[in-house]
Amino acid sequence: MSSQPSAAPPMSRRETLEALSGLMLVLFVAMLSGTVVGTALPQIIGALHGTQSQYTWVVTATLLTSTASTPIWGKLADLYDKKRLLQAAIGIFALGSLISGFAQNTEQLIAARAFQGLGVGALQILVQIVIGVMVSPRERGRYFGYIGAVMAVATVGGPLLGGLIVDVSWLGWRWCFFIGVPIAVVAFALLSKTLHVPHIRRANVRIDYLGATLIAAGVSVLLIWVTFVGDSFAWTSWQTGAMVGGGLVLLALAVRVESRAAEPVVPLPIVVRRNTALAIVASLAVGSAMFGGAVFLGQYFQIGRGYSPTEAGLLTIPMMVGVLGSATVVGRLTSRTGRPKAFVVGGTFVLTGGFAVLSTIDHETHLGILSLGMLLIGVGVGASMQNLVLIVQNSVALRELGAASGTITFFRSLGGAIGVSVLGAILANEVKDIITERLAAMGVRGGSGQAAGTLDLSSLPAPVVEIVRAAYGDATGHIFLVSVGLGVVAILASLAIKPVTLRDTLDLVKPPAGAPDADTVPQTAEPAPKV
Known part of the structure; x- marks a missing residue:
């Protein structure tokens, strides 16, 4: 197998900062595609006459395809031109967004979202890989803090934007999908001009x-x-x-x-290393609990509490403020200290505490308690998620960066897909049981299936609507109780991670496979340029 470096010219400091701006914009639009739908989904599924299971699968379809494709994109990034892969991913994402916006029923929407997920998975992992090629692990902490901040802005702006879109009659819910297309086009143009990362051309490679x-x-x-x-x-x-x-x-x-x-596509020698394996377990638990719980908060506020989509978006701001502040501050502290473990451990404790608070909610819980729980979840996510990626990236050689990053992102997304599916199934069954019990108390038999199976409350009699609202409000606490258990798993895994000091170099002196412990390989290679 032969290799030869590409002839890409070195990037100036200005080009590096411009490229980072483009990368952040790409990540923003990828994250926005999920969060903008969150508060709008009850309206979308109601308009398309969908069911609770279909509600879950509109989210799960994207998570599933992005999860399954992530390790492939990561491996492709180790083998081929990262810039072209990023451009292709932007194109796939934009096309998937357009198809989603034109969907005529829930089946078409789920299929379109699955296709869109291929682009989302690529964008999320390729941004991390490209930054990893440009910046050393220690400096990367700061930029991963910026990534966390971008994620927070997308998560804050997404629900608000989604609620506003569906509340404004002359826009309509389809613009929840169309809105990402012009942003993707701008990001494509910016990266085409400024991104010049080197790559290794390797012959006779097979995925x-x-x-x-x-x-x-x-x-x-x-x-x-x-x-x-x-x-x-x-x-x-x-x-x-x-x-x-x-x-x-x-x-x-x-x-x-x-x-x-x-x-x-998932290199087992990397997966079985101690810190990588533990970071994967923690990411699985954090991803499962975070994605699974957050997806249903918009539904809780709208169906369970009767708020409008815009109001539901505003009510989730405490969680996003927590992510924004925590990711930015912890990112800088990680770069300054070079020791990410303490932030991961602290983040998982705070995250689990937030889930514990939300596990007590019902359809009458005070908004102050809800805000506290969401704030704690946001702080925990911001402190732990990107640092888990850093720990894995720090233990591998530059040539393995794509595969390693793809692997941990794969398992985090897998946790999210599992969380949405499992918690969605728990919620649906709990809602059905509560509605059946309360309708029976009213003397109504056999009507729970229709009441629990639809999110179009306008089609139900007024007394039944109140029962459905209360059922969704009371059942949501159960899924956060399950999330507490997942948070405990994340705590145990993070405590067992071996402490590491982030290196100041882009690459290891030698591949970690030949070392007795990949996490203790001396880092004496040439330092990475400061950006």
């Missing part, structure tokens, strides 16, 4: 598409099972056995294929 397909198939089967179990079929049914057994077999085959592949 392990079989392993990637097996991973995607195995995860998909398990997520589909989680969505329908307890509703369409029983937990102990033959369908459960077939889907769980089939999913586990597919994943076992994926591990076997990956262990033998010359260019695996």
Whole structure:
């Protein structure tokens, strides 16, 4: 296998800062595509006459495809031109956004969102990889703090923008998807002009598409099972056995294929390293709890409390303020100290505390308690999530950066997809049980299916609407109680991470595979240029 450096000219400081601006804009639009839909989803699903399961799958479809494609994009970034990959990802994202905006029913919307997820997954991982090529791990802490701040702005602005769009009659919900297209076009133009990262051209390389397909198939089967179990079929049914057994077999085959592949999309030697493995466990738990819980907050405020989409977006501001402040401050402190573990441990404790507060809510909980819980969740996410990526990136050579970054992002997104599916299934079943019980108390039998299966409350009688609202408000606390358990897993994993000092160099002296402990390889290579 031969390699040869590209002839890309070195980037000036001004070009570096301009490129970072373009990268932040790309990340912003990718994050916005998910958050802008959050508060608008009840209106969108109601307008398209969808169900609670379809509500969940509009979110899960994007998470699933972005998760499955992330390690492939990460591996491609190790092999091919990162700039062209980033441009292709922007194009996929923009096209998926347009198709989503023109969807005529929930089935079309779910399919379009799945396609859009391919671009979202690429943008999220490629931004981290490109920054990793430009900036050393220690300096990277500061820029990852900026990434966290961008994520916060997108998360703050997204629900507000989504609520405003659906509340303004002359716009309509379709603009929740159209709005990202012009931003993507601007980012494409900016990066085309300013981004000149070097890459290594390698001959005779092959991507392990079989392993990637097996991973995607195995995860998909398990997520589909989680969505329908307890509703369409029983937990102990033959369908459960077939889907769980089939999913586990597919994943076992994926591990076997990956262990033998010359260019695996999820490199097992990286995954089994102590800090990488623990960071993956923590990311799984944080991603599952955070994505799963946050997705249903907009639904809680609108369906459970009766607020408008715009008001629901405004009510989630405490969480976003927490992310913004925490990510910015902790990012700078991480660069200054070079020791990310303390921030990860502290972040997971605060995150779990936030979930504990929200686990007590019902349809009459004081907004002050809700604000406190959301603020704690935001602070915890901002302190822990990007530092987990930094810990993994610090332990690998530059040539493995794409695969390592793709791997941890893959598992974080996988946690998010699992969280949305599992918590969505728990919420749907809990809502149905509460509605059945309360309708029975009113002397109504057999009406719970229609009441629990629709988010179009205007189609229900007024007394039933009140029951449905209370059911959603009371059931939401249960999903945050499950999130507390996931937060405890994240705490235990972060405590077990071996303390590391972030290096000041772009690359290790030698590949960590030959070292007794990848996390203790001396860092005496040439220092990275300051930006």
